[in-house]
Amino acid sequence: MSTSNFQLDTNEPLDASDMRIGIVVAEWNKQITDKLLEGALSELQKYGAKEQSINVMHVPGSFELIYGCAEMARSGLVDAIIAIGCIIKGETPHFDYICQGVTQELAKQNSAGRVPVIYGVLTVNTLEQAESRCGGKYGNKGCEYALSAIKMINFARELKN
Numbered sequence: 294m295s296t297s298n299f300q301l302d303t304n305e306p307l308d309a310s311d312m313r314i315g316i317v318v319a320e321w322n323k324q325i326t327d328k329l330l331e332g333a334l335s336e337l338q339k340y341g342a343k344e345q346s347i348n349v350m351h352v353p354g355s356f357e358l359i360y361g362c363a364e365m366a367r368s369g370l371v372d373a374i375i376a377i378g379c380i381i382k383g384e385t386p387h388f389d390y391i392c393q394g395v396t397q398e399l400a401k402q403n404s405a406g407r408v409p410v411i412y413g414v415l416t417v418n419t420l421e422q423a424e425s426r427c428g429g430k431y432g433n434k435g436c437e438y439a440l441s442a443i444k445m446i447n448f449a450r451e452l453k454n
């Protein structure tokens with residue numbers, strides 16, 4: 294599934310200056326997840342998010358994103374969470390188990406409805422595919438994750454008002 298022909302709508306005025314964003318980043322494939330994080334941070338900054346309102350925490354691998362995001366949600370300190378990871382297909386079925394586990398558990402956290410969790414996990418066949426999505430030919434998906442977080446916080450706020 295290519296996302297080269299898809300762009301999030303940024304026509305509406307977006308203001309993240311009073312938003313508290315949690316970002317949980319997996320250290321596996323750090324050369325990729327660092328760049329996705331950079332993309333997310335620069336996009337948040339672009340929409341006025343304050344540095345002190347962005348809480349970045351690291352976990353060892355994508356599987357630990359489940360616990361990391363759940364605990365961050367439980368803390369009550371953030372309005373949305375971005376989970377950043379990169380899972381690259383290897384020789385064993387590990388890829389499928391980790392992808393399924395992370396995806397299903399992060400989906401459950403979303404339906405629990407405490408705070409929106411943005412799925413920022415690249416699931417790719419090769420390192421090259423990951424590179425092209427963190428600053429390469431498909432842009433930096435980290436920017437999209439940040440934009441999605443801002444939009445989902447607005448969504449939650451609109452419902453409350």
Ligand code: RBF
Nearest residue numbers: 319321353354355356357378379380381387391
């Ligand atoms: N974590 C990732 O974030 N991306 C990976 O591509 C990845 N591949 C793994 C492959 C194997 C064979 C194993 C054992 C672990 C892998 N992990 C990966 C780490 C996993 O998410 C988790 O941190 C560990 O399994 C410890 O719970």
